Amino acid sequence: MKAIRTRGGLSVRLDVRTAAVVAALVVAGLAASVVLIGTGDFPIPAADVIRTLLGDGDAGQEFIINDLRLPRVLVGLLVGASLGLGGALFQSISRNPLGSPDVLGLGQGATAGALLVIVVFSGSAAQVAAGALVGGLVTGAAMYLLAWKRGVHGYRFVLVGIGMNALAVAMNGYLLTKADFVDAARAVVWMTGSLNGRDWDQVWPLFWLCLLLLPIVVAHARPLRMLEMGDDVAYALGVPVERTRIALMGSAVLLTAAATAAAGPVSFVALTAPQLARRLTRSPGPNLLPSMCMGATLLIVADWMSQRTFGADQVPVGVVTGVLGGVYLLWLLATERKAGRI
Numbered sequence: 001m002k003a004i005r006t007r008g009g010l011s012v013r014l015d016v017r018t019a020a021v022v023a024a025l026v027v028a029g030l031a032a033s034v035v036l037i038g039t040g041d042f043p044i045p046a047a048d049v050i051r052t053l054l055g056d057g058d059a060g061q062e063f064i065i066n067d068l069r070l071p072r073v074l075v076g077l078l079v080g081a082s083l084g085l086g087g088a089l090f091q092s093i094s095r096n097p098l099g100s101p102d103v104l105g106l107g108q109g110a111t112a113g114a115l116l117v118i119v120v121f122s123g124s125a126a127q128v129a130a131g132a133l134v135g136g137l138v139t140g141a142a143m144y145l146l147a148w149k150r151g152v153h154g155y156r157f158v159l160v161g162i163g164m165n166a167l168a169v170a171m172n173g174y175l176l177t178k179a180d181f182v183d184a185a186r187a188v189v190w191m192t193g194s195l196n197g198r199d200w201d202q203v204w205p206l207f208w209l210c211l212l213l214l215p216i217v218v219a220h221a222r223p224l225r226m227l228e229m230g231d232d233v234a235y236a237l238g239v240p241v242e243r244t245r246i247a248l249m250g251s252a253v254l255l256t257a258a259a260t261a262a263a264g265p266v267s268f269v270a271l272t273a274p275q276l277a278r279r280l281t282r283s284p285g286p287n288l289l290p291s292m293c294m295g296a297t298l299l300i301v302a303d304w305m306s307q308r309t310f311g312a313d314q315v316p317v318g319v320v321t322g323v324l325g326g327v328y329l330l331w332l333l334a335t336e337r338k339a340g341r342i
């Protein structure tokens with residue numbers, strides 16, 4: 001930790017290691033994005049990708065990059081950043097490394113909203129995205145209300161979330177059994193979580209939502225650090241506990257639901273990104289910015305791995321993150337049990 005003093009007498013603390021980790025993740029994410037844009041049935045060298053992005057490419061490359069591949073990569077970056085930040089918020093609020101949207105049922109709740117629109121109303125892509133957003137918000141509100149008892153205790157919140165996840169999974173299974181073949185096939189494809197076919201229509205809503213919520217999260221970063229010490233300590237330090245918790249939970253639910261609406265339920269990014277960021281920074285705080293950068297980089301690298309291993313549009317990115325995240329979850333459970341925390 002390094003203190004920087006300004007001319008006005010103000011002092012700003014800078015965690016050098018955290019800043020270095022964020023810078024490395026940003027560079028890695030941008031490099032992976034350039035490589036991913038050049039990957040596909042028509043490979044494009046990285047130098048040509050950069051030149052085209054700077055406006056100096058030929059007409060064919062501009063069409064492939066700007067119209068077809070760039071929106072997909074931007075959706076991946078935004079979805080990964082949203083899930084990483086949302087996961088960090090939930091884990092800090094619950095004070096539990098398992099307090100992730102994947103475990104707590106937010107992803108399944110958003111999926112239930114999307115399936116309801118697909119199966120019952122045969123809605124359009126925009127209506128399916130709206131249904132996923134509403135489903136995530138309803139699930140988040142129900143979790144908070146059911147977990148409330150003179151405050152929201154971390155383990156009670158996680159247990160309620162696991163119960164909500166089971167209910168949402170059951171509802172999703174029921175909806176699939178009632179769907180006709182075409183709607184069921186469409187729903188299963190959406191449920192895997194994929195960046196295939198994403199365009200600018202998914203980029204801008206998610207971008208503006210992130211731009212709106214990020215200042216709210218940053219403004220509550222210091223109270224969140226105090227909340228990690230427990231409600232009693234936070235009250236003693238003058239933190240408006242419930243108001244802070246509601247603002248941050250609302251932001252986390254919106255980020256997760258919007259990411260699910262844009263790309264489907266991409267598994268385990270929200271669980272693994274904050275944990276990996278915390279291990280890299282070695283900082284006990286919420287690590288919001290590193291988690292956001294880690295989530296974006298993870299999702300882009302997973303999509304690149306999927307295309308390089310199985311070919312473009314063959315295996316959705318949600319399958320790759322599910323496999324990697326499942327292995328990580330088993331390791332995390334074993335570590336927590338060995339430490340006596342579960």
